[in-house]
Amino acid sequence: MRIRAEKRRRCLDDGGQPYPADLRRTHSLAQVRAGWPGLEPGQETRDEVAVGGRVVLIRNSGKLCFATVQDGFTPDGDAERLQIMLSRAEVGADALAAWKSDVDLGDFVWVRGRVVASKRGELSVMAAEWRLASKALRPLPTLHRELAEESRVRQRHNDLIVSAQARTMVRTRSRITRTIRASLEAQGYLEVEGPVLQTLHGGAAARPFTTHLNAFDIDMYLRIALELHLKRVMVGGADRVYEIGRVFRNEGVDSSHSPEFTMLEAYQSWGDQFTIADTLRSVVMDVADALGTHRIETGRGVVDLDGEWAWLPVHEGLSARLGQEIDPATPLDELRRIAEATGVGFDAGWGAQKMVVELFAELVEKDLLAPTFVCDYPEIAQPLARRHRSKPGCIEAWDLVIAGMERGTGFSELIDPVVQREILTAQSLAAAAGDPEAMQLDEDFLAALEQGCPPMGGLGLGVDRLIMLFTGAGIRETILFPLLRPQG
Incomplete structure (x- = not known):
């Protein structure tokens, strides 16, 4: 977190903006996937898009860097993801160096570039320009490791990511x-x-x-x-x-x-x-x-x-469970005896009607599939x-x-x-x-x-x-x- 905070401060000192308001997308990640299906491995188009998302995977190596960005939910609950590629020949040496030094997992980035397929056939955007859209000051949870139950409900934002x-x-x-x-x-x-x-x-x-x-x-x-x-x-x-x-x-x-x-x-x-x-x-x-x-x-x-x-009257259901007739006239003392015999707890101030409701809930309702x-x-x-x-x-x-x-x-x-x-x-x-x-x-x-x-x-x-x-x-x-x- 200290390293990420320092990157934010350095961006501001250099005249940059780690949380700009002027970035616009032309396409969502889902629209890119829907608009350019079936590209062959290595195939390039001249179609230019501007996309954005959270960086969830990153591989910086030499003159060509790869990252996967995530934004939105698919109808099946998966996250919408898309690969972006940054080449020194396309963005320039300074922009590629800034990418390597400034971008961490969890950051939001904006990328403008051509729609292509990588040599492995992965639909991608080959960046001609990129900008930091939002600097994440906390690291992401490990993507391949499930959060503990307590963390899932306390940090629902991370759970959704x-x-x-x-x-x-x-x-x-x-x-x-x-x-x-x-x-x-x-x-x-x-x-x-x-x-x-x-x-x-x-x-x-x-x-x-x-x-x-x-x-x-x-x-x-x-x-x-x-x-x-x-x-x-x-x-x-x-x-x-x-x-x-x-x-x-x-x-x-x-x-x-x-x-x-x-x-x-x-x-x-x-x-x-x-x-x-x-x-x-x-x-x-x-x-x-x-x-x-x-x-x-x-x-x-x-x-x-x-x-x-099915329709099941309360007294009939309780009678069938106990093997004896229970009706609105059943005495309170008899209902208390039944509760004690079946291990159902009760309050001394309860009347007969309350006893019937509680006996049914404990002895019958739980078994109704x-x-x-x-x-x-x-x-x-x-x-x-x-x-x-x-x-x-x-x-x-x-x-x-x-x-x-x-x-x-x-x-x-x-x-x-x-x-x-x-x-x-x-x-x-x-x-x-x-x-x-x-x-x-x-x-x-x-x-x-x-x-x-x-x-x-x-x-x-x-x-x-x-x-x-x-x-x-x-x-x-x-x-x-x-x-x-x-x-x-």
Whole structure:
């Protein structure tokens, strides 16, 4: 680094500019490769181009120097690369000497010259002129050696420079999010945006991040869900809406959870949990089509997305796993006995509904490989879902579980403002009693519901978890810049 800093200083002292602003390309590296395919070894053209890129390989020898520059990603995730050649006969002795003394691996260079093929047949640009475009003060990581996992996520810029896997992930994520948008818009959904900063936290049971707005001198929250503002748009008359956005939950960090993640939420008027399940299945299948696979290899086995997706009521699934009947009337003492016998931990303050949810998650959900809509949850699971039309004590809500992990959720939305007020009042009392995940009473949201809202179904999809399913990566790899504990 001291040597590179000295080269930068020397360039400035000599009247040069190690970071010029006046360099222009005529072609990207990809355009050169596409425009001059199939040149024979040693073939030269009179076609002149101006290109630029980061030097990733360099071979300085005698009167002819070679370098490989890199810029941009190919559709397959590889880096776009092109060879450049510098001959003393073409650029002159002084320019060739400056190249040898000033240019290091990692520098960006600009080159103007003819398109040729080397004697080995490598497409190249024979430089007539070159300039330093940006001096790199830190050396590159070793290109043929994979970075340690911690370095990969902390120094994502270096990971992208050296790792085809990292570049592929960026392209795959972009393709998936584009496909989600195209799929929903083809189904008549309108994309909207809600606020990230909110005066109240709601839409999910989660611990929020707090901040302070100096202009109003009030505390505010980063949103934990997209739901409540999207429902206001539905009250305003929209037929189908969605948002893809970042949400923030001040909770644990592990291989499948991040405090900051990307969520899709969508709402459909005149629908319910079944119509919205069809919407989500269409989205997932469109993503599978875009990636070219309906069969996904996972650590738990092969997931086949084709065919019908199963529906599994919570109580029925738990009953089948335990070999005894579990229903909404099962006593709390019996559920605690089951938890102790199966090694499932629980809190002494949990009621029967919470016990059922936790027992199902620990004993059944983890073993669900094929796409399964886990449905008919106890009422406590989703305070914003409609109560079940035929099963007392349950709600019309489902979680989509694939390969043992929840990927999305959906429900017939609760639109009765009186019942919604009762539920949110109970939530606010729990919050006042110290529950950090309980929702607050949102009078603006309730006023919107009181204006009248059409029957509707709503869904939430963890975009990062969908990417994890198709790539087999952990959440830290799917998020370009995941939140990490500061070093030191």
